[in-house]
Amino acid sequence: MNENGTNIVVGGAAGQGLATIGRLMSRAAVRAGYHLLVDQRYMSRVRGGHNTFGMRVGTEPLYGPAEGIDILVALNEETLELHRGELAEGAIVLAGEEIDTGGLNALRIPFKKLAPKPLFHNTVALGVLGATLCNDVAILEALLAETFAKKGEEVVRANVDVVRAAFEWVSEQAFDFSCIMPPEPDAPTRMMVNGNEAIALGALAAGCNFVSFYPMTPSTSVAQALIDKGAPLGLVHEQAEDEIAAANMAVGASYAGARALVTTSGGGFALMGEGVSLAGVSETPMVFVVAQRPGPATGMATRTEQGDLDLVVHAGHGEFPRAVLAPADPEQCFHLAHRAFDLAESFQTPVFLLTDQYLADSYRDVEPFDIDGLPPVARPMTEAEEGYKRYVLTEDGVSPRLVPGPSTPLVRADSHEHDEAGRITEDGMNRVVQNSKRLDKGFGLEDEVVDPDYYGEDAPDVLLLCWGSSLGACLDAMDRAETDKTMAVLHFSQVYPLCESLFLDDLEKAGTVVSVEGNATGQFAKLVARETGFQVDEYVLRFDGRPLTAEYVLAGLNGII
Amino acid sequence: MVSIEDYGEFQTTWCPGCGNFPILASVKTALAEMGVAPSEVMIASGIGQAAKLPHYMNCHMFNGLHGRVLPLAQGMKLANPDMRVLCVSGDGCSYGEGGNHFLAAIRRNLDITLLVHDNQIYGLTKGQASPTSALGHVTKTQPTGVRSAPFNPIATAVAMKANFVARAFSGEPEHLVSVIKEAMDHPGFALVDILQPCVSFNKVNTFGWYKERTYLLKDHDASDWGAAMAVADEFGDRIPLGVIYRNDREAFPLGKRLACSEYDRNDLKAVMQSYT
Numbered sequence: 127m128n129e130n131g132t133n134i135v136v137g138g139a140a141g142q143g144l145a146t147i148g149r150l151m152s153r154a155a156v157r158a159g160y161h162l163l164v165d166q167r168y169m170s171r172v173r174g175g176h177n178t179f180g181m182r183v184g185t186e187p188l189y190g191p192a193e194g195i196d197i198l199v200a201l202n203e204e205t206l207e208l209h210r211g212e213l214a215e216g217a218i219v220l221a222g223e224e225i226d227t228g229g230l231n232a233l234r235i236p237f238k239k240l241a242p243k244p245l246f247h248n249t250v251a252l253g254v255l256g257a258t259l260c261n262d263v264a265i266l267e268a269l270l271a272e273t274f275a276k277k278g279e280e281v282v283r284a285n286v287d288v289v290r291a292a293f294e295w296v297s298e299q300a301f302d303f304s305c306i307m308p309p310e311p312d313a314p315t316r317m318m319v320n321g322n323e324a325i326a327l328g329a330l331a332a333g334c335n336f337v338s339f340y341p342m343t344p345s346t347s348v349a350q351a352l353i354d355k356g357a358p359l360g361l362v363h364e365q366a367e368d369e370i371a372a373a374n375m376a377v378g379a380s381y382a383g384a385r386a387l388v389t390t391s392g393g394g395f396a397l398m399g400e401g402v403s404l405a406g407v408s409e410t411p412m413v414f415v416v417a418q419r420p421g422p423a424t425g426m427a428t429r430t431e432q433g434d435l436d437l438v439v440h441a442g443h444g445e446f447p448r449a450v451l452a453p454a455d456p457e458q459c460f461h462l463a464h465r466a467f468d469l470a471e472s473f474q475t476p477v478f479l480l481t482d483q484y485l486a487d488s489y490r491d492v493e494p495f496d497i498d499g500l501p502p503v504a505r506p507m508t509e510a511e512e513g514y515k516r517y518v519l520t521e522d523g524v525s526p527r528l529v530p531g532p533s534t535p536l537v538r539a540d541s542h543e544h545d546e547a548g549r550i551t552e553d554g555m556n557r558v559v560q561n562s563k564r565l566d567k568g569f570g571l572e573d574e575v576v577d578p579d580y581y582g583e584d585a586p587d588v589l590l591l592c593w594g595s596s597l598g599a600c601l602d603a604m605d606r607a608e609t610d611k612t613m614a615v616l617h618f619s620q621v622y623p624l625c626e627s628l629f630l631d632d633l634e635k636a637g638t639v640v641s642v643e644g645n646a647t648g649q650f651a652k653l654v655a656r657e658t659g660f661q662v663d664e665y666v667l668r669f670d671g672r673p674l675t676a677e678y679v680l681a682g683l684n685g686i687i
Numbered sequence: 688m689v690s691i692e693d694y695g696e697f698q699t700t701w702c703p704g705c706g707n708f709p710i711l712a713s714v715k716t717a718l719a720e721m722g723v724a725p726s727e728v729m730i731a732s733g734i735g736q737a738a739k740l741p742h743y744m745n746c747h748m749f750n751g752l753h754g755r756v757l758p759l760a761q762g763m764k765l766a767n768p769d770m771r772v773l774c775v776s777g778d779g780c781s782y783g784e785g786g787n788h789f790l791a792a793i794r795r796n797l798d799i800t801l802l803v804h805d806n807q808i809y810g811l812t813k814g815q816a817s818p819t820s821a822l823g824h825v826t827k828t829q830p831t832g833v834r835s836a837p838f839n840p841i842a843t844a845v846a847m848k849a850n851f852v853a854r855a856f857s858g859e860p861e862h863l864v865s866v867i868k869e870a871m872d873h874p875g876f877a878l879v880d881i882l883q884p885c886v887s888f889n890k891v892n893t894f895g896w897y898k899e900r901t902y903l904l905k906d907h908d909a910s911d912w913g914a915a916m917a918v919a920d921e922f923g924d925r926i927p928l929g930v931i932y933r934n935d936r937e938a939f940p941l942g943k944r945l946a947c948s949e950y951d952r953n954d955l956k957a958v959m960q961s962y963t
């Protein structure tokens with residue numbers, strides 16, 4: 127039994143509906159008051175191939191994914207073969223009766239008996255899992271009713287009957303598994319969202335009303351969530367013919383007054399480079415979500431990595447300011463997505479949200495986001511005086527941005543070097559003045575940098591330096607480390623620009639600084655070195671396409687702590 | 688009343704005698720005659736000699752990237768549907784670098800008008816072959832002549848049943864003005880391919896070459912797709928000018944002007960509720 131919550135893995139072939147089981151079970155767990163963390167590792171196939179849906183439920187907040195399985199739901203033989211070795215002490219296997227579970231602690235489910243129609247076998251599995259977890263059957267019944275409401279009462283009733291039968295069957299079995307009882311039932315209703323959904327919600331909260339994209343895993347679900355939920359909020363969406371079009375379309379929309387978002391992953395983002403540069407020179411606010419997966423090129427489409435930091439920090443030719451935000455969890459996804467739109471509009475330049483497959487697909491339980499408490503988002507002007515100049519020189523480099531509209535002065539945007547009025551010119555002096563004006567906005571952006579978060583003891587023996595989605599694994603590792611050494615974690619949710627006054631002290635005071643990153647070359651550590659001169663001492667790097675876990679970090683720290 | 692003077696006069700960097708001059712004048716004339724004020728039209732352009740056009744008149748404008756005028760313009764229209772959107776660029780920009788966008792724009796059928804200054808050459812980069820350069824056309828970068836068959840934009844657009852397909856010639860400005868007006872008034876995506884001599888870099892397809900071959904279409908039924916395909920195929924000794932194909936496929940649906948849109952917090956709260 128895992129002290130840090132119950133680790134559940136549902137495994138099977140793609141197309142067997144394991145994600146449906148996983149998602150419903152996850153929502154039921156959140157409704158029952160558990161904390162939740164989902165780690166979906168799946169293969170890039172619609173059918174066949176081995177997929178897993180992993181979730182951790184517990185009564186305390188959970189930070190990162192964990193190794194070791196407490197409940198293994200094996201929808202096929204292969205699942206058992208592949209994950210047998212990962213079973214923790216006291217683990218139980220839930221599998222169909224035709225699967226040979228050998229001497230393992232197992233519940234062998236008579237699927238055919240509990241539901242004659244194969245269509246309902248997922249509901250059987252859900253019921254058996256729910257009962258094993260001591261879930262209240264009423265919660266699952268309510269969820270099934272909501273899920274199948276559109277399909278009519280009969281379908282709802284059939285599913286509810288099956289889930290009840292499964293509960294009853296489990297109650298008649300003698301088996302050995304101690305579930306964690308849910309916390310007090312008066313816990314507030316929490317939401318279950320993954321990183322991409324949280325980004326979509328943050329964008330909507332910021333007034334995002336335009337998204338253009340070209341499908342690419344693991345970014346697509348941001349656009350999908352916006353399309354699913356954005357209609358009542360006036361969202362316009364378009365699947366472009368390619369990423370180049372997606373970027374340019376959003377630039378056009380932003381120029382014309384939309385609050386525009388583009389979603390993509392590394393390969394698609396590589397195609398957007400010129401559009402990024404266009405946003406920079408034309409001073410058009412833009413937010414890009416770049417959800418990382420392993421490269422180079424097509425890499426591993428459904429796996430995770432933090433390998434595109436260098437690409438995003440340097441994307442686009444020429445020199446212009448930018449901000450790169452890297453949320454750690456769905457809460458930060460929401461708040462940083464909101465912030466990205468404000469930064470983009472305030473400084474009229476591209477802003478990036480850098481996430482990855484692990485975070486994109488990782489469901490968590492979160493408090494409903496406090497939208498009333500959000501700061502206002504900067505807006506462009508819709509009216510201006512005659513004589514308005516789009517790129518007028520100002521103290522901080524930010525020229526008031528006017529949205530083109532009838533009966534207002536003309537708005538002239540240009541990808542060439544241009545004068546204050548937006549007219550093409552090759553004048554050398556003007557070039558220096560306009561280029562400097564754009565770069566001056568970078569000073570304002572630096573004043574707005576999000577403070578890195580520091581966890582743990584001051585001046586520790588060992589400091590784990592991390593960014594983006596690696597935070598959870600680092601915090602877990604610090605919690606679980608069996609060492610006399612003092613430890614701390616320094617996490618960056620904004621990775622560019624870096625302001626050394628906010629963190630250099632922490633790095634210098636630490637004994638050994640270890641950079642923990644999901645890439646092979648320590649890109650963030652190198653960025654820190656470039657910007658501050660500080661060199662980390664050690665690295666724990668993971669680039670096998672799997673998310674960083676506490677176990678992985680601890681193994682990497684072997685010999686250091 | 689809108690007059691052509693409202694659109695202003697600006698110094699250009701075009702070569703004397705370039706076909707771009709009469710096109711610029713025709714755009715201004717068409718807009719003025721339609722009663723569209725400079726603040727009522729957004730002109731998007733790509734990169735090339737033709738794409739400099741919006742710099743030389745008063746209008747809202749976005750001079751974007753080489754090849755990307757169409758996505759840029761479609762974004763502008765989606766965000767601000769109340770405004771007219773005109774796209775201006777060269778043959779290289781529109782059919783070469785932006786070829787995929789050209790096909791997609793026809794399919795998407797947003798209510799925008801694309802004017803292609805088709806000089807069958809890359810003007811700005813000093814005379815390389817373009818997608819519409821004729822087979823065998825010799826340039827410095829194609830010293831043994833163009834080997835790829837020319838792209839026929841009209842036939843492509845007609846084959847795809849674009850909502851409005853026309854050809855004009857910078858040497859027939861009155862006709863050009865009327866075609867631009869018709870294109871802008873036609874719902875959905877409209878293409879006007881405008882033959883435009885480049886006096887500096889295309890010594891084959893000169894003003895005289897076009898003048899000799901072009902003729903105004905008469906008795907052509909532009910709603911007849913088969914007839915339009917036949918006309919579209921004609922480019923050689925004789926080159927037809929006029930509206931070649933007209934379709935009434937429903938234009939891409941447009942919503943409200945996004946700059947003025949504000950959401951209701953209760954709607955957002957309802958969305959969040961759906962995640963519990």
Ligand SMILES: Cc1ncc(C[n+]2csc(CCOP(=O)(O)OP(=O)(O)O)c2C)c(N)n1
Pocket residue numbers: 734735736737738753776777778779780781804806808809810811812817
């Ligand atoms: C991405 C990119 N590639 C290449 C260029 C260089 N370039 C500028 S204009 C042009 C071709 C222009 O030809 P066309 O579009 O026919 O316009 P014209 O100058 O003939 O009016 C090229 C290749 C560029 N600006 N951007």
Ligand code: SF4
Pocket residue numbers: 700701702704705706707736737806810811884885886887888
């Ligand atoms: S190079 Fe050709 S297209 Fe360009 S301005 Fe001169 S004549 Fe016109």
Ligand SMILES: [Mg+2]
Pocket residue numbers: 735777778779804805806807808809810817
């Ligand atoms: Mg050309």
